[in-house]
Amino acid sequence: MQAADTPHNEAQRLAALQALNVLDTPLEAAFDGITQLAREIFDVPIALVSLVDKDRQWFKSRQGIDACETERRVSFCAHAIAHNAPLVVEDTYNDLRFDDNDLVSDAPFIRFYAGHPLRPNGSLPVGTLCLIDRKPRSFSAREQKILQGLAQQVEELLRQRTMRDALTSTARRFEALFTKSATGKVRIDRAGNIIAVNPFALRLLGYSEDELIGKNVAILTPPDIAALHNDFIARYLAGGEPKVIGRGREVNAQHKDGRYIPVHLAINAITNDQEEVVEFLGILTDLSDMHAANQRINKEQGLLKVLHHGITDYQALMSGERLWTFLMEALRELTNSDYALIGEVLPTDKTNALKIHAITDLSWNDESRQLMERLRSGDMMLTNPNSLLGRVFAFGEVVMTNDVYTHTLRGGFPLGHPTLSNYLGVPIFSGEKLIGMYAIANSKQPLNQGLLDWLQPFTDTCALLINLYSQMAEREQVMHDLAAARDQAEKANRSKSEFLSSMSHELRTPLNAIIGFSQLLGKARRDPLSSKQQRQINQIEKSGQHLLSLINEVLDLARIEAGQMALSIEPMLIENVIDDACSTLEATMEAANITLIRTPLPATCRVIADYTRAKQVLLNLLSNAIKYNCKAGKITITVEQSSDSIRINITDTGFGIPPHRHHELFEPFNRLDAEYGAIEGTGIGLAITRQLIERMNGQVGVESELGSGATFWFTLPIADPSACNNARHMSGDTSFAINNQRAYTLLYIEDNPTNQRLMEDVLEEFEELQLVIASSAEIGLELMRQSPPDVVLMDIHLPGMNGFQALDIIQKDKQFRGIYIIALSANAMERDIKNGLAAGFDAYLTKPLDINRLASTLNKFIDLTLEEAP
Structure with missing residues (x-):
């Protein structure tokens, strides 16, 4: 098969x-x-x-x-x-x-x-x-x-x-569509008579089928358009342009009891096989719910518009003092009321009072107008608790009545007072605190719980805006207080800066002589000191340098706190910085019998930092490790490299620091009780260290236990290797190296005899330098005119004309062109140096005098003089 x-x-x-x-x-x-x-x-x-x-x-x-x-x-x-x-x-x-x-x-x-x-x-x-x-x-x-x-x-x-x-199937569907449809359907013959009507239409319009069959469809339309229906049908059958048939539109249908029902009406022509109109089908969609929903939507949109405007534009409303009027007018519009008010509840010793911020004008004569103005301005507050308003602002009750004149709390209305038909007073709460109230009168809609519930978002928004209003008022007061405090702080800061500048000047001036003469005595070649005298003069210089370091630390902290310390951030070899710091403290370590151990660096460690400040950090940490070490102790320096930073660890073998006190180490002037011991210090070195490291984008910390020494560490960011080919190396001393082909004239303008004598002693052994001293700027200028020097070394604080005024005269006089002007001043703050260089000084040296730096500076400008000589 x-x-x-x-x-x-x-x-x-x-x-x-x-x-x-x-x-x-x-x-x-x-x-x-x-x-x-x-x-x-x-x-x-x-x-x-x-x-x-x-x-x-x-x-x-x-x-x-x-x-x-x-x-x-x-x-x-x-x-x-x-x-x-x-x-x-x-x-x-x-x-x-x-x-x-x-x-x-x-x-x-x-x-x-x-x-x-x-x-x-x-x-x-x-x-x-x-x-x-x-x-x-x-x-x-x-x-x-x-x-x-x-x-x-x-x-x-x-x-x-x-x-x-x-x-x-079609017949069944048609039957279902006609009889079981959720829209009204009416079949109409060519004469406009009703031949069938479905149950929905009967329920919608309140008729029975017998009451409509055979009747003209005009029975279902309002009287003003009923007579036009037959004309619509006749015109359409005659070939006229249809206005209703074949086009849907919203109209009113008339209920049997006479009321109007909003419907959407669509009339369609029904034709036979020959395209001849045999009847019409009218379809009525009930729009009652839609119309009611639209009214609710419009009402809700009005409410949302008010809420949105109040929330999004509250700053503009408050800044323009329009908040209260805005809320009052919005309330009137939302409730379709003639009168409204809104106010803030303020507590008093006895009961709450109402400060009205906005109120609809209820005046009827001059006296009442003055009263309204007082209420609006806040000069007058309402305090009577036993009134239609009082029950709201005094006790937080909702008061609602549709008959004001029979209400027990009505009170008396003066002759001419506008008629009030209804009244609603609503408290405004923030949590459980009563902060305000609003009221309406003569509303065109019924006052009931439904209206109160619907207004709840408005009430909540009022609470929010009143709180914002209070907060902004408090903020303005705080800002005013802060501005006053800022002005006072700036004034105090200026006073502090002036004091520090003055202190720096006053302290550095005698230190200039102390340190300068001690250095000269210690380096004297013609009359060398005995060993005992050398130790004594070294102690004088050491004490002077210690006092200078204390002054510098205080000034450094002040500069950092004021944001006035400028850093020169550049790539450098950290090994050079460590070498420099260790060589500086080498003698100190030997004197304290401290052994320094340096582990090999993991690689050529390049960092981004300020060389001078990085060295200052290392000197500070190493000095502390020396001071707080044990006898014959050790200091170990290790360097660790990570992907983005280098960590330098300085570990000592001292007594250690308990962990619960680590956070105190970097607080200014906190020496962890060491101020009661024999070790000297200000207690601000570590505070400066932290500030400097953080400004160089690093971190600093400590690891220590009591009795087991301490490790102070800091990190610095790694530099791009390509940027470090010329990394700085700063070390060693500078001495005089002046060309001796001719003698050079140095004019020193200084009013302090001690400082004059110091400069004479500094330059005494150098025959190539001829020193001329002037005790004032006026004398110095006259000497310059008679015999122009090669270099001028000038103090800033001078009797009569100061250094800046003298510099200005020198710059404007063509006779003095080519003469180098160096400032030497006890004004040693960073802004002083910056201002001096900006004014036109070729260099700015500070007191106490650093002889090596003076020599380096003079060498530089004398070399320049040689190059420019004809």
């Missing part, structure tokens, strides 16, 4: 079969009549209308057999479907496709088969009209033609059945 092939368009064919909605339906006389006729015409025992499904063939009509279906695999009809062509098998025994078919070898014992495809919807075969005989026979072309005709009748029956089903 050979099963039929599956058609290439099987999916579409099965879809066409399913669309017929005929499978598994009961037998129908129309189909049975055709199969009976086929049996009689062709004299066969079996005639079938067979529909080939996915896995079966099902018989819509069967004559001669009882079975209603068979498997598709044994189906003869499936072969006709596969080829979409008539199939005739005159003798199944002689056809290899069917000789062993179950339907051949068993009931119904098919020996002859003729089937014609059924194509009710076009070219897709869904089944066959087939003839079956139990004996072989021939089948002529004429017989095939007749079979084709009968098959076409079956196709027509299938099409009609499908159309009937569709019409039935």
Whole structure:
């Protein structure tokens, strides 16, 4: 047995079969009549209308057999479907496709088969009209033609059945749409009379069906347009431009009780097959809920607009003193009220008082107008608790009445007072605190709990804005106080700076002599000191330098705190800084019998920092490690490198610091009780260290336990290697190296005799330098005019004309062009140096005098003089 092939368009064919909605339906006389006729015409025992499904063939009509279906695999009809062509098998025994078919070898014992495809919807075969005989026979072309005709009748029956089903379904849908629709529907004839109306329309308009059938549709419209309806219909039927028919619009329908109901009306013309209008269908959609919702939405939008404006523009409202008027007018608009007020509740010794910020004008004469002005200005506050307003601001009660004149708290109204029909007073709370109230009168809408609930967001917004108002008022006061405090602090800071500057000058002036003469005595070559005298003079210089370092530390801290310390951040080798600091303190370590241990650096460590300040940090930490070490102790310096920074550790073998006191170490003037011991210090070195390291983008810290020494560490950011080819190295002393081909004149303008004597002693041994001294700027200028010097060394604080005034005269006089002017002053603060250089001094030296730096500076300018000489 050979099963039929599956058609290439099987999916579409099965879809066409399913669309017929005929499978598994009961037998129908129309189909049975055709199969009976086929049996009689062709004299066969079996005639079938067979529909080939996915896995079966099902018989819509069967004559001669009882079975209603068979498997598709044994189906003869499936072969006709596969080829979409008539199939005739005159003798199944002689056809290899069917000789062993179950339907051949068993009931119904098919020996002859003729089937014609059924194509009710076009070219897709869904089944066959087939003839079956139990004996072989021939089948002529004429017989095939007749079979084709009968098959076409079956196709027509299938099409009609499908159309009937569709019409039935449409009718049911129409019935459901008309009678069960959630919109009103009214059928109207060409004369405008109602011929049908659905239940929804009856409920909507309050009528019974008997009251409307046969009546003109105008019964459902307001009187002002009722007479126009027939004209609309007549004009449309006459071919006029439709104004209502075919176009939807919102209108009012009239209820049986006379009230209007907002509806959306759409009228459609219903035509027959000849495109003639036979009736009209009116569709009414109830818009009552929508209209009510729109009113609520408009009302809510109004409320939201007020809330949004109040919240987003509160700063502008408050800055322009428009907040209270804005809230009052918004309240009137939201509640459709004639009068409103809003105020702030202020506590008093006895009870709360109301300060009115905004109120609708209720005046009726000059006296009442003055009263209103007093209320608006805040000059007058309300305090009576037993009134319509008082119960609100005094006790936080809501007072609501639709009859003001019968209310127990009404009080008396003066003659001429505007009539008040209703009143609502609402307290404004912030948490449990009563902070304000508002009130309305003569509202056009009912005063009830619903209105109060609806106004709650407005009430909450009022609370927020009143709090903001209070906070901004407090803020303004705080800002005013802060401005006053800032001015006072700036004044104090200026006074502090002036004091520090003055202190620096006054202290450095005598130190200049102390340190300078001690250095001269210690370096004297003509009259060398004895060993004892050398120790004594060294002690004098050491004490002077110690006092100078204390002054410098105080000034450094002041500069840092004032943000006036400028740093020169540049790439450098940290090894050079460490070398420089260690060599500076080498003698101190030897004197204290301290062993210095330096571990090898992990690599060439380049950092970004200020060389001088980095050295200052190291000197400070190393000095502390020396001072607070034990006898014959050790100091270890290690350097650790990470991906972005270098950490320098200074570890001592001293007594250590308890962890709970580590945070005190970097506080100014806190020496952790060491001030009561023999070790000298100000207690601000570590505070300066922290400030300097942080300003160089590093960190500083300590690791220590009591009894086990301490490790102070700091970090600095790693520099780009390419930027460090010329890293600085600063060390060593500078001495005089003056060309001795001729003598050079140095004019020293200084009024202090001690300082004059010091300079004489400093330059005494150098015959190449001729020193001329002037005790005032005026004398110095006169000497310069008589015999111009090579270099001028000038104090700033001079009797009469000061150093800056003298510099100005020198700069303007062409005779003095080419003379180098060096400032030497006890004004040593950074801003003093900056101001001096900005004024035009070629260099700025500070007291106490650093002889090596003086020598270096003089060498520089004398060399320049040589280069410029003709």
